[in-house]
Amino acid sequence: MRIAQSSVHLTYCTNIHKGESWGETFDAIRRNVPPIQERVSSDAPFGIGLRLSAAAATELSSGSALDEFKTYLAAQNAYVFTINGFPYGDFHGVRVKENVYSPDWSDPDRLNYTNTLADILCALLPDGMEGSISTVPGSFAPWAEGRIDEIRDTIIDHVAHLVAIKEKSGKRITLALEPEPCCMLETIDEAVAFFNDEIYSGRAIARLSERTALTSDQSAKALRDHVGLCYDVCHAAIEFEDPAQSIAKLRENGIAIYKLQLSSALRFGAVDHDTANLLAPFNEPTYLHQVVGRRGGRLSKWLDLKSALDDLDNEIGSEWRVHFHVPVFLDTMGAFGTTQAFLRDILALHREQKISDHLEVETYTWDVLPEQYRGEPMPEAISRELNWVLEQLAT
Numbered sequence: 001m002r003i004a005q006s007s008v009h010l011t012y013c014t015n016i017h018k019g020e021s022w023g024e025t026f027d028a029i030r031r032n033v034p035p036i037q038e039r040v041s042s043d044a045p046f047g048i049g050l051r052l053s054a055a056a057a058t059e060l061s062s063g064s065a066l067d068e069f070k071t072y073l074a075a076q077n078a079y080v081f082t083i084n085g086f087p088y089g090d091f092h093g094v095r096v097k098e099n100v101y102s103p104d105w106s107d108p109d110r111l112n113y114t115n116t117l118a119d120i121l122c123a124l125l126p127d128g129m130e131g132s133i134s135t136v137p138g139s140f141a142p143w144a145e146g147r148i149d150e151i152r153d154t155i156i157d158h159v160a161h162l163v164a165i166k167e168k169s170g171k172r173i174t175l176a177l178e179p180e181p182c183c184m185l186e187t188i189d190e191a192v193a194f195f196n197d198e199i200y201s202g203r204a205i206a207r208l209s210e211r212t213a214l215t216s217d218q219s220a221k222a223l224r225d226h227v228g229l230c231y232d233v234c235h236a237a238i239e240f241e242d243p244a245q246s247i248a249k250l251r252e253n254g255i256a257i258y259k260l261q262l263s264s265a266l267r268f269g270a271v272d273h274d275t276a277n278l279l280a281p282f283n284e285p286t287y288l289h290q291v292v293g294r295r296g297g298r299l300s301k302w303l304d305l306k307s308a309l310d311d312l313d314n315e316i317g318s319e320w321r322v323h324f325h326v327p328v329f330l331d332t333m334g335a336f337g338t339t340q341a342f343l344r345d346i347l348a349l350h351r352e353q354k355i356s357d358h359l360e361v362e363t364y365t366w367d368v369l370p371e372q373y374r375g376e377p378m379p380e381a382i383s384r385e386l387n388w389v390l391e392q393l394a395t
Contacts, residue, residue, distance in 0.1 A: 001041040003393060008354065009129075010389060012036070012361040012382050013084050013261075015051035018092040022059035025052065026069065032379050033078060039383035040390075045077050049360045051084040052120070053091065054113045061120055070124065080124040082259060082358050085117045085133045086178060092367060097288050097304075101183065104139035106150035115161045118173050122165050131173040132258045132358050134230035137185035138177065138194070144184040151184070152198040153207060155227065160211035162226045176230035176258040181290035181323055182303050187239050188246040191229060192253050199227055228256035231355070232362070233346050234263035237339035238292050238321040240299065243346050247355060260346070260356040262389055263363060264330070264338045266322040273316070276309050278335050281370035282324050283309065293318040325365045326373070327381055329388040333373060347392040361385045 002009050017028035029048065037046040052060065060066055073079055087100050088110065103109040114135060121131040138144065138151045155175070162173050179185040185194055198204060200223055208219040229250065236246060250257060266282065268275060271293070282289065283305045291308035293300040295318040302308035305322060308315070321339060331340040349355060363385065366378055376384070 001044050001047050003390075006354070007357050008359060009047045009081050009357060010359045010361075010386065011047040011049040011082065012386060013049040013051055013364065015084050015087065015091060015362070015364045016366050016378070016382065018367070020053045020055060020090050020092075022052075022056040022065055025056050026072075030072070032382070033076065035379040036383050036386070037076070037078065039380070040386045043077070045079055047082075048073075048078055048080045049082050049084060049362075050080050051087070051091070052117060054088050054109075054116075057113060057116045057120060061116055066120065066123055073124070079126050079129075080121065081126075081129055082132045082134070082360060083117050083121050084360075084362075085114050085135045088113055091364075092286075094286070096286050098140050100288070101136050101140035101143070104136060104143060104147070104151065105154050106139065106147040108154070110136070111154050111158055114158050114175070118158075118162055118165060121173055122169050122171050125171050125173070127171075129171075130357065131171065132176050132230075133173065134176045134178050134259050134261070136177070137179045137183045137191075139184040141182050141184055141186065148198065152201075152204060155199065156204050156207045156223075157211065159208055159223060159226045163208075163212050163214065163222050172225065174225075174256070174258040175227050177227070178230035178232055178235070178261070180232065180235050181238055181292060181301065182288070188236070188241055188249055192249060192255060195227075195255050196253060199223060224254060224256065228258040230259040230261055231257045232261040232263060233343045234261070234265045234323065234325055234339065234362075237267075237342035238265050238290065238323050240292065240294055240321070243342060244349060247346075247349055257356045259358045259360060260350070261360050261362045262328055262343060262347075263325045263361070264328050264340045264343050266324050266326060266333070267337045267339050268320040268322075269337065270317050271312065271315055271320050273312070274335075275320070276312055279305060279309060279322070282322065284368045286368050287365065288323065290323040291320055293320045295319070325363045326369070327363055328361060328385045330373075344392060347389065348395075351393060351395070359389070361389060
């Protein structure tokens with residue numbers, strides 16, 4: 001939905017719903033969007049943050065499916081302004097873990113998939129509105145060595161596709177790389193270095209000019225106009241980023257935040273010997289749950305929760321933050337806390353000076369959240385999250 005008297009749109013990401021085919025995705029939208037819309041935006045147009053697997057994207061772009069979806073959106077008084085293009089394949093009910101980063105941006109399959117998403121978004125995007133696609137942060141860190149040139153070049157090739165879309169339709173669509181723990185781009189400092197050294201480099205400008213009719217100066221501008229960051233608040237909090245300093249650093253370097261994902265993580269102020277029992281229900285087999293611990297000025301990192309728990313005896317007293325998205329309206333969860341305070345700080349900064357036009361709540365772990373923290377049906381919980389964000393923005 002559009003936030004009153006602003007260019008900002010707020011939604012939730014439909015990756016919370018099970019669905020890998022387009023039929024399953026569409027069924028989930030038809031079941032869940034109407035009750036959420038009724039609780040949150042009433043008669044106002046409701047924005048949808050669409051998640052499409054590669055299979056669903058292919059199906060939606062074929063035959064009459066796209067026209068049928070556009071008819072549904074018009075009848076529902078809804079619109080699509082952003083797509084989550086991070087998970088390429090299955091995202092629910094199977095082991096996802098590090099597979100969520102595959103294919104990475106060195107692989108043509110990632111390019112073809114994201115080009116298809118851009119074409120779909122162009123067809124769905126209302127006139128006069130900009131669209132965004134969030135994506136993997138280049139690669140999973142263990143895979144990145146030796147792939148940086150390919151990753152940069154493939155991203156630039158996608159920008160050429162976005163330039164062509166804009167020239168043909170007048171619609172601007174942006175690619176938003178999403179830093180995440182244990183990835184090629186993990187911290188804001190790493191993202192800034194990559195953008196300055198690679199995405200905005202002379203080599204990138206030359207490649208874009210070769211693939212378009214743009215001059216070097218026009219290519220340099222197009223890169224900044226079409227590639228930026230998806231700032232996931234959960235991920236930044238896990239990395240112990242400073243909210244104000246991280247946003248300021250991106251602004252100072254001219255790196256746009258094309259999507260702001262609103263999410264919270266688990267937080268332990270000081271782990272102890274009871275922490276293992278408390279965290280056991282969150283040690284589930286579907287998603288990676290990276291852990292970052294801090295003691296004094298030292299950070300320790302683990303790829304998954306099990307590895308962190310194996311080191312628990314050496315970490316007593318450390319603060320831990322765990323990559324497990326939890327409902328944003330919770331500041332505590334029984335015996336432990338969340339990083340909601342970090343999210344409130346980001347939203348306060350956004351009130352003072354807009355961070356992004358696209359705000360998306362993303363609590364995709366609902367199905368694996370321990371039962372005791374799922375006290376209400378999913379549509380009610382999502383509505384509660386969106387209304388909590390609206391309250392924060394109005395404060």
